[in-house]
Amino acid sequence: MILAADYSILFQTIILVFSSGLANSLIFGRSTVARIASFAPAIAGSLLLVIFAVLVSISGSKVQISDPFVATIPALAINLYVDGMAAFFMLILGLVTFAVSIYSIGYSQQYSGKNSTRSFGFLFNLFVLSMLLVIASNSIYSFLIFWELMSLASFFLVIYDHQKELNIKSGLTYIVMTHIGTAFILASFLVFYIQTSSFSFDSFREQAPSIPQYVRDISFVLAFIGFGAKSGLVPLHIWLPQAHPSAPSNISSLMSAVMIKVAIYGLVRTTLDFGAPMTPDSAWWGVLLASGGAVSCIIGVLYAAIEKDIKKALAYSSIENAGIILLGLGMSVLFQSYSLLGLAALALLASMFHSLNHALFKSLLFMGAGAVVFRTHTKKMDQLGGLIKYMPWTALLFLIGALSISGLPPFNGFVSEWLVLQTLLSSYQLPNLALQVTISVVSVVFALTMGLALATFIRIFGITFLARPRSEAAHQAKEAPKSMIVGMSITASICVAFGIFPFIATSLVSASFGFDKQQHFLSLQTLSPFAVLGVPTSSGALTSSSMSAGTVALMMGCVGAFCAGLLFVASGRKTARKVYSTWDCGFGQLNERMQYTASSLSQPLRVVFKILYKPHNEAEVSYFTDSNRYLKKSAKVETHTRDVFNEGFYQPVVKATTLVLDTVRKMQTGKINAYLLYIMIALVAMLVLAEVTR
Amino acid sequence: MVEPTAVSLQLQIIGVVQTLGLIGIAPLITGIMRKVKARTQKRIGASIIQPYYDLAKLLKKDEVVSDQSSWIFRSAPWIMLISTITAALFVPSFLPFSPFNAAGDILVVIGLFALVRFFTMLAGIDVASAFGGLGASREMMISAIVEPALFLTIFVVSLSLGGTNLTSIASSAANQFASGVIIMPSMIFAVIAFFVIMLAETGRIPFDNPATHLELTMVHEAMVLEYSGKSLAMVQFSQSIKQVILLSLFVNFFVPVGMLTPAIGLSAASTASTALSFLAKAMLVSALVAFAETRVAKWRLFRIPDLLAVAIASSMMGVVFFYFWR
Structure with a gap:
């Protein structure tokens, strides 16, 4: 039996370990030892954090952290508290930080001798520590202090590569937008402070049901805008595709995979915990969240589908995935306000499982993109290509990430998107015609998002890793250092594991959010890989709609063995395989300029969705003589797309x-x-x- | 709590046999469609069992692989075949049920199709020719817009017939038909949408022309242009299976004529009549698709979204009708 006090000690140990990382990076110089000294504590700390988070989730305990040092300064009133909800987000933070820290050992070697490695290690540890403390905060003071610390640490990391002017500009946009968000968050908390005259989250929780509805409405809208800005909610997303790609790739991983989730945590905390949406009066919160999420989904993925910069495309895709998470959260609030508790649990499960999955595959993809940039020094997809031959491991791991994020079986993204779809399909149980029709429109938008996400990641993977290299840099690329490969394989293997055995993740979510105590959602309590995920009705019984990812994977394996056997019998004699050049219509050598590029591959999409992209083509052709227009001297074509939000708003x-x-x-x-x-x-x-x- | 392992071995064998039957008739359906198309164009056309000969011949041939390609190109046919056959295991066809439905519903079937598409497009890009990229870029656009149409149609079907479990959809369709409801109003709109989606997913005119190798018109063929020998056989076979799966979904959702209802019970005679009626309906619908194909011309690529918008609008009407008619 572990006592609450033990958890408290474990948590303080984790904080000490990360702090030692802070100190180490300042003490050691710029050798290889220094790199290991500043990232090793982060590796150890995040491993401890994963253990801590899983223990707290499973035991369902609520841990009050009493820190003897901080308690002596009552003015700071730092009040830390970890319950299941916080522990779940700490799990996300721990898992991603563990992989990214290992990756960073290799990745940061490119900065030695150029930028200050001291400040890099320091800021990295500070960033992780501040995110951890935001999640653990239990009062307005500590939440905002650590929130600000998190924003500032990430700001300095975004402009870490400050020799490039563009990065400074991205950093400025980021710092402005994030402070607008913080202002709204502060206002949202102050509304609660006025009602409860307390800065502590405990009293918010206790007194929430007695606070008038309109006050909670105001607070919700403020929190929605504030946390929405940090999670890339459209139209407040403008900073995200600038700041995330500008940061070094390990930081992009942390920002996209974890920092967005910290904002989601804030929203979950304020909406479900303080907001107490228990009556149909709060139903519109759900509609706002779900439709805001749907808009983010579609806008995010549409820009991701045409983006030529690999890291920017991934950043836009983070906006899309944050949208999916908000959509699930919105459905949960909607169901909860009509007391459909089983469905509310299903929707929250979908949303939280997708948060966990997105953290895993997006950190994997950013690390993969980072490995590509590390070796080729370019983020432009039109200059990459053929890397699967030079960086086979990076390519394989990136492919796993791409398959997961596209929601394909048997990977983890499929399971969470299946849950979101089932949530949307259950909307017929809502007792309101207008809501039913609204949700069906939201579903169409979500389905379009899924289709476009598939196209986006085929394009990113295909153009970056397949076909012929499009530049000398891509030709010269070699495999990334081992520590980077190890970092990526950690998240990749968790992606596969959660895809085949989703019960591990679903039971963690249901333990963290206390579904097991509600008796509404017992179907998620199973611990067997072949048990099905089901959909509850309003009475709590399961419908026939169900899915078992483990069984699907097993069946695919059996079918594979069957096909191999069948083909062995059917083809009879052994057939030969000849390697020859690609079919060139008999015209002679094909070269890398004849294949499709990132821009040409997305051209049909640009035409279909031209309202949003406002594509602009410029062609410039010069001739040898004006009389003969068949002999072209040179031709130059440029195509641009524009961001309507930037220009229009x-x-x-x-x-x-x-x-x-x-x-x-x-x-x-x-x-x-x-x-x-x-x-x-x-x-x-x-x-x-x-x-x-x- | 339904555990798939709880399904008896006998039922599992029946399910596997049903799937083997379904993938067995897949080339036949392709042959029938080609024959109907030939006859309506005043040609004699090849025999309806020609696709079997084609597959057998291709399996015995040597293959040529592009020197630019990677393991993606070589493994893609395997993934296509495995995913489509796995999807076939979940689809009720000759019988109104599949014993594996607790493990995989219609969303899983669609997910497996998406996996097929993912690797088909990657294989197209992998060979570094302009054709592959051309096919992939067109397919990207079409498949992205098919997705909402397809999901909304499933939305209507699952609202009208209860859930996404294919067995319960098929049995409630059969029950409704037996109780005298020929088709629900919402399903009329869904049938229009599903027909359009079926044409798009199987790459038929007006979306794509399965019988062409002209760079102006081809979509699917452009992506798999580099395949030969055994790999080509696998690609073509998986395409046929996908087509027959969509046909069985169509038949089971919308034409439950002569289907076994739980009230009748499972006996040798009723099973045989259900299986035969399925075969007849599948052939009839495939002939209808082939006939429809000869009546229209291939559409310009950028007009295709209009047709898909019709499918989306139609199934949206289905949703609205469902909610209002209830």
Whole structure:
């Protein structure tokens, strides 16, 4: 039997281990030892964190962390508390950090001698530690302090490669957008503070049901905007495709895989825990979340499908996946507000399982893209190609990530998307016609997203790893260092394991969120790989719609053996296989410029969805003589797509703001006596105001 | 709590036999479609069992593999064949049930088809020719837009017939038909959408032309252009199986005539009549598809989204009708 106090000690040990990583990176210089010294504590700490999170989830305990050091400074009022919900997100953080830290040992060697490796290790550990403490926070103070620390650490990591001007620009967009988000989060918490006159989350939890609905509505909308901005909710996503690709790839992994989940955690905490959506009055929260999620899904994937920069495409795909998670969360709130508790649990399971899956495959994909950039020094897919021959392991692991994120059996993405689809199909049990039709529209959007996600990842994998290399850099590439391969294979193997044995993840989710205590969702309690995932009805019984990923995988194996046997018998004699050049229609040598590129592959999609992309083509042809237009001297074609959100929303807003500020600036004369006059006027005005309102 | 292992061995054998029957008739259905197409075009056409000869011949031939290709190209035919046969195991065809349905519903079948598509497109890109990329880029666009149409149709079917489990869909379709409901209003819209989707998924005119090798028109053929010998046999066989799976879904969802209902019970005579009626319906629908194919011309690529939008709109109508008619 493990006591709550033991958990507390374990948690403090984890914090100490990460802190030692902070110290190590400052102490050691820039040798290989230093790299290992700054990432080894992170590896150990995250492994401990995984153990801690699983123990807390399974035992269902609620751990109050009493830190003797911090408790002596009551002004800080740092109050840490870990329940199942927090433990689940700590599991995500632990798993991803474990893989990424190992990967970072090899990855960070490219910076030695160029940038400060000291600050890299320091910021890496600080970033992870701050995310851990955000999740553990139990009061407004500590939550916001660590939230800000997390934002700042990630900001400095985004601009780590500061020699490139573009990275600075991305960093600035990021820091502005993230602070707008923080302001909304603060406002949302303050609404609760006004009602409960307490900064502690405990009192929010206890008093939530007695808070008037309209107050909770306001707080929810503020939290939705605030946490939405951090998780890449459209149209607040503008920073994400700039900041995530600008950061070093191991940081991109952490940002996309974990930081987005920290924002999701905030939203889950405020919505389900403080919001208490138990009556149909809160149903519109669910609609807002689900439709916001659906919009993010489709916009994210549409831009991912045409993006030429491999890391940017992955960042857009993170917006899509955050959308899927929000969609599931929204469905859960919707079902919960109509007291369909079994379905609410199913939807939350879908959403949380997808969070876990996205963390795994997106960190894998970013690490894979990082390995490609590490060896070829380019992020442009049009200059890559053929890497499967030079980087076979990276290619295989990236392929596993691509198959998982595309939602294909037998990988983990399929299981969570199956759950989301079943959630949407269960919407007929909602007692409201308008809601039913709305959700069916949302389902269409979600299905289109799935189709486009498949196309996106075929394109990313196909163009980057298959066919002929499109540049000398791709030709010269060689396999990534071993530590990077090991880091990627950890997440890849968990992706496969959760795809074949999803019961491991589903039972973790149901233990973390206490489904087992609700008696509504017993079907997820099984611990057998062949047990089915089912869909409950409002009465709690299971419908006939079910799926067992383990059995599907087993059947595929049997069919494979059967096909191999059959073909061996049917083909009789052994047939030869000749290797010859690709069919060139008899015209002679094909070269790498004749194959499809990233841009040409997505051309049909660009045409079909041209409203969003506003594609712009420029062709410039020069001739030897103007009289004969068949002999072309040179030809140049350029195609651009534009971001309608940037052009249609952000640029006007920025322009208007600058205009207003320019007018205000006329007051700023630079003369000190003018400023003294302003102070005088302000003082008098305040005195008058005080007199009038007395 | 249904454990697939709890299904008796006898039923599992019946399910496997049913699937073997289904994949056995797959080339026959392809042969019938080619024959019907030939006859409506005033040609005599090859015998309906020609596809079997083709497969047997291809299996015995040596193959040529592109020097640019990787293991993706070589393993893709295996993955296509394995995924389609696994999908076939979940589909009720000759019988109104499949014993494996607790483990895999219609969403699993669609997922397995998506896996086939994924590797077909990658194989097209892998050989570094312009044809492969061309096919993949067109297929990408079509399949992305087919997906919402397909899902919405499943939405209607699962609302009208209870869930995504194929056995329960088939049996409730049969029960409804037996109780005198020929077709539900929502299902009329679903049938239109599903027919369009079937044409798109199997790569038939107006989406694609399975009988062409012109770069202007081909989609699926462009992606698998480099295959030869045993690999080509596997690609073609898996394509035939996919087609016959979609036909059985169509027949079981929308034309439950002569299907065994649970009330009648499982006997040798009733099983035989159900199986025969399935075969007859499948041949009839395939002949209908082939006939429809000769009545239209191949559409321009960028008009295809319009047709798919019709399918989406039609199944959306189905959803609305379901909710209002209830």
